[in-house]
Amino acid sequence: MKYNQLIIYYFSGTGNARNAASWIINVAKEKGLKTQLINIDRFESIEIPELTEKTLIGFCFPTHGFNMPPLVIKFIRNFPKLKNNDVFILNTRGGLKLSKLFIPGLSGLAQFLPALILRLKGFRIVGMQPLDLPSNWLILHPGLRKKVVDSIYQRCEAIVEKFALRILNGGKNYKAFLSLPFDIAVFPIAFGYYFFGRFFLAKTLLQPMHAIIAMYAF
Structure with missing residues (x-):
């Protein structure tokens, strides 16, 4: 195992990002890693636990206006420079399901802006994972049925577990690049x-x- 500690900072509005972060934490615990799950809501100062090169840091948050929420932008912008530490980014975005087809949402800047900021601070980006949990854009579509919501959650939990196992074992995952052309379209x-x-x-x-x-x- 490449890492012995996992620290995830998360911000969650509806609970989706918190759930995704918890799934990753559970995988890490099963692998014997020391874990911390830290809610950045109403953070007045950033306290960094003791780190080593075997510490993996994660940021989980919802997509807001095809970007990070303003609170997360501020938090990552003010995050200390830590050279040679690995970091991953997971953003939740509105997913839908039409019959048996899962329809992804869009990240926009929500992956690439934090990746750029963290890279400039000296971090190594080892994971960029968008996650299409149930959409709550009720102004654009009717509410999702429980059966559909459960189906989306089951699929997303499996995706997160696979993602977590890959990066915890020292691999890399850049699924965010698959939707890059569409994300670039909504940058403006x-x-x-x-x-x-x-x-x-x-x-x-x-x-x-x-x-x-x-x-x-x-």
Whole structure:
């Protein structure tokens, strides 16, 4: 076994990313690795446990606007530089099923932006795995039936187990590149969504909030 420790940082909105991270942790425990599963929600400072070259670090998070959620962008951007440590990235994205056909979602920047940031910090990227867990874009499609959801979950758990075994044994997995042409197509949407939400919507929403606060201030 190449590694003796696995640390996964995760952020999860609906629980999908947490479930995926837990599946990987379970595989690592079965292999005898020391494991830590750390929720980065509301992190004020980044505390890094003691690391060795045999420590594998993972980041698991949902896709938001064809990108990482803003909290995850900030977390990875501020993550310390650690040379010669291996890292993997897993993003969950909206998957569907039509009859017996599983329909994948799109990652956009959600894989390649964190990979670039972490590579510039000195990490070795050993895994890039998108995971098509059940979509919750109810504005675009009706709710999925329980049978369909269960089927998608079973498939995804098998994919994650195979991915975990491969990288824990020292292999590499770059499944994110399979959808690269489609992800590149939505890069402009991802950039636009991020900057529109960050600079325009924030000001638009803050103005009425300030008015409400002023109205009730004594």
